[in-house]
Amino acid sequence: MHKIYIQDVTLRDGMHAIRHQYGKEKLKEIAIAIDKAGVDAIEISHGDGLAGGSFNYGFGKHTDWDWLEGIREELTHAKLTTLILPGIATIDDLKKARELGVESVRIATHCTEADIAPQHIEAAKKLGMDVGGFLMMAHLNEPKKLAEQAKIMEDAGADCVYVTDSAGALLMDGVIDRIKAFRDVLKDETEIGIHCHHNLSLGVANTIVAYQHGANRLDASLAGMGAGAGNAPLEVLIAILNKMEVKHNSDLFQLMDIADDIIRPLQTRPVRVDRETLSLGYAGVYSSFLLHAERAAKKYDLDTRTILNELGKRNMVGGQEDMIVDVALDLKSKMNE
């Protein structure tokens, strides 16, 4: 069994919750506090990964390079990590991150498109980085087929492959089946990771069952700071691991303090399960669509849930934020007919 490895995503997935608007100093303060609390890895980038700043996904308050600069030097033990989506960021972006001290990277693709990742996985390995393959919207691919995709990433050199429930749509059995399918086909030395969203209030439960069935890299964020209803809340996950008497490196009280004193006050839109975020999990829609759909609903005078449901019906995948306005305009013209 691989050692448990907790990766904080407050400063990457959490970007979605505040439209990628962390100030540089605030981000540094948070990274230092998380490191001090003993978390194993800290992921930093625009919510949609390096080079995600755009009209489509929202421009960040800073560039990824500004956010990453000077962080590595402040960390005492936590690994500095980042994320890229091939199709958005390139190998050049990865190299820049490496130069800024990033030691580990997740290469994210839709759950059926792993074969656009090998170029980036191989490049990251050549740069001497730890590499995770990140299979997003994992609920849209059945366990065996998802495991075949995981194998493509492992073959390319990934040290770990994640079941990434981007829509927060998986139930606990769905998580277990996928983790087991990974364990069946992946080499023993390849680690398995789990990344959850809390849209159906299962973020923590899904993370725990994944752990119990062989996942050892667990993603979480403080106060759940992340897209949609957020990720598995880190402080809650640690509390449960304590009660389960699982050994890890994180300090519960410190994490509780950062969550309540620093992170929650930053949330302009509460990160919680409500009718909109529940709809994401219920319809199986990419959690990052939330704020974009809310904005479109306001602009075109529609119900956010109607837009999200239609996006789900049209099988939109992560990255297709441009289709949110398209769907809103279609719904609007249908109403006017």
Place this chain on the structure above:
Amino acid sequence: MKTKVAIIGSGNIGTDLMIKIIRLSESLEMSVLVGIDPDSDGLARAKRMDITTTHEGIDGLLKMPEWKDIKIVFDATSAKAHVYNWNKIKAFPDKKMIDLTPAAIGPYLVPPVNFLDNMDVPNVNMVTCGGQATIPMVAAVNRVAKVHYGEIVASIASKSAGPGTRANIDEFTETTAAAIEKVGGAERGKAIIVLNPAEPPLVMRDTVFTLSEQADREKIKASIHEMVLEVQKYVPGYQLHQEVQFDDIPESDPVFIEGLGLRHGLKTTVLLKVVGAGHYLPEYAGNLDIMTSAARATAERIVG
């Protein structure tokens, strides 16, 4: 008399282009389809259509009696192979090369935008499918209002993305972004590609966002509509899926664009749909169609 052409590459792009030339072109005559795999579907298709083939690559083509009469060569191989192919072909000053790979040895060409600037160049590059679909729109805004930033999102059906595209996805983003600047006229360009595996496959969608100086919105809209008509001349399935959308980015609430800093102005959103002609791949593969149609249109304009 029709001008004889050869196509190197018997994958999706080469085969689709061949079918278009045979079925639609009044000025081009399909002479030889060149492959490297004797068992490829493309070469088999060519033989069934009575087209001469070789599976010995460019070197095979140069040995064929047909070679001396061929005036235009399309390269639908890979960036690496294109360098090799062009090194052989540039020795023949009577032949022109239209490059459909990301190699881009020659200048980028998007027919309705910059054909006239490049009509005498011996080797022109067709950018990417996403570039052909979106750069005309960036240019359409730019001819009315100076474009600071052009961003495009191309969504294509997983089934229409061949192994070459998948293994080199960075070539798409980098080449398209560069051409948004060089051909579209944006001060800075950005390109995003998304593969969608939905069944039945979804038709290609392209979205163009520009941030420009403020200008008369009706003039921008009219310029975009005119440009759509220009593209439709060679890609009938090219269409605006929605009316052009505008948003103000006020000076008091600017956006922070990497490489440009804080900018404000007029945001224009163009939501496009590209329905393929269904020649080699079905209609969802608008990405294939727009690339091969742009290459065909370029060749037809060259021969006049």
